[in-house]
Amino acid sequence: MNLSQLGVPIGQMTRVHGGFANRMYRLDTDQGSFAVKELNLADRRWTYHVEDVFRFEQAAFAAGIPMPEPIAADHGTLVHRWVEGETVPEEPASAAFAFEIGEILARIHALDVAWPHPPAEEPTPRDWPELAARAVATGQPWADELAAGVGTFLAIADFVDTCERPGPVVLTHKDIQPWNLLARDGRPVVLDWELSGLLDLSGELGSTALSLAKGPGLDSVRPAVFRSVLDGYVAGGGTLPPFGPSWFVFLIGGWLGHTRWNIVRCLAGVEAGTGPDLALSHESARDGVRGLPNLFGRLAELQHLLG
Template identity: 80%
Template structure:
C-alpha cells in the first residue's frame, strides 16, 4: 500500500489487535498518527463503495459528528487520523452516553448526501448444506449447528419477509460497542465501512439494543438512545419486529460468512484470523437462536 502522502514514518507500522472483517495498523509519521485499515478483498460479504463512504464520512466530519478525521480511501486501504480514547466494553453503556448516541444519529440522518441505489440479494438459506459440510470436516461446532438448522432457516425467512415501515435513511449501520470509543466520557464513532441506506427502525433498534445488552438488557439505556434521537430532532417509526430485523439479519450473514471461512480450513491472507472466525461462528450458532427467540421481549422495549 502506498502511504507516502502521510509523511515520513518515525517507526514501523504496527498491527492493532481485533478486527472482525479487516486488518488495522497504526502508523506514526512526522505528520501525526494514523489508523491504516487494510481491506479484506478475498471474500467480502458486500461490494465496498469506497468513494461513496468516504464522501459520507467527510460530510459527517464537517458537520461535527465525533469521529476520526477521514484522510484517504482507495480500493484496498482506508486511512483516518488516529484518535485516542477508551475502548467500550460489550456491556450496557451509561444512559448519558446512550442519549448522546441517539442525538448523533439524528444529526447524521439529517445530512444531505447523495447515495446510489443498491439492490439487496435474498437471504441465503443453505443452512442444511453448511451443517453437512461442517460435520464432514469435523468442525468443533458442527453438532450445535446441526441441531439448530431449522431455527436458522426460520431466521432467514423472517429476515426476508419482515415488513419495513420506513423511512429509509443514509446512516452508519454498525454502531456497536467495538466501533465506539469514549473520550472524556463522550462517544467517538469508528468504522464507517458498512455505511449505506437502511430502514430507520432497523438502525435505531440495532443501535439501542447493542448499547443496552450484556448478560441482560437494560431498558433504561435502550430508551435513552430513542430519547436522544427525538431530542436531536428525529421522529421515531412505529414499533414492531422491523426494529430488530437488521441486527438479526446482519448477525446471520456474519455467522454464515465465518462458517464458510472455517470450512475452507486455511488461514486467510486478509480479514480476521481463522481462530477469530471459529469464535465468531460459535458465538453466532449459540447466540442467534436465543436472540431470535426473545423477539417478543425485545418488542416490549418499544412500548
C-alpha cells in the first residue's frame, strides 16, 4: 500500500509488538497517527475477505460503534486511525464494562450489511499423534505435555465436529477478547475486525462473555460478569439463542486450530517474516497444550453459567 495518502511522516514508522496473527506498526504524520497492520498472508488458516471486512467496519463506524476509524485497505494492509487507550487485562471485567460489550454486540448484529461469503468452516485438526511425535523428536519444550494429551485433543476434535449449532447465524466481529479491546475513559473500544464474518450467535456470545468473565485460567470465572454480557445484549435489542454446549464450541474449536497453527510454526523452527514472532508462537502453543484440556474438561461446569 502507498502510505503517502496518510501525510508527511514525522519520524520512522515503529512496530508495536504483541499481535497473535499479524504485525502492527504506528505511523505518525502531519495528518495524525495511524495503525498500519501488515496482514500475514503466508500461512493463514483461512482466506481474508479484506474488502468486505473494510466495508463492514465502515458501516459499524458510521453507526457509532466505538472502534478506530477505518482509513484504507488493500489485499495485505489495513490502516486505521490510531486510538489512545488502556489495554484491557486478561482478568474479570467490571459488570458495567461487560454490559456495554453486550450492547455493542447487539448493535453490531443489527447492522444491515450484505456478506457474500458462507460461514468459514476450518477443517478440524486430527493429526495430533503425528504432531506430538514430531514435537518429541525435535525437543519442543511442551512436547511431553502434548504427547500425554493426544487422546484429549482427538476428543475435542470430535466435540467440535458433532456439536449442534442452533442458530441464528449473524454477521459479527467473531473475536471480541480482552486483547482486542481498549478501555478509553473506562469504556470499551473494539479493535481488530479482520476475522469478521458469519457465525452462530451462541458461539459469539459464549466466547465473548467467558473471555470477559475470567482471568488466564478458569479458576476466576465470575458468573455475574458473564451474565452482564448477556443482559447488555438483551438491553441492546438482541435475543438470546437456546442455551447449551454450542455456546462454547466456537471458542474451543478456534483455540484448537490456533494451537495447531502455532505448533506447526514452532516445529518449523524458523523466525517467519510475517505473523507472530517465534517466541510468541511457543507461548501460544504451550498455553493451548495446557489450557485446552482443562477448558474441555470443565465444559459441563461452564454450561452452568448459562442458568
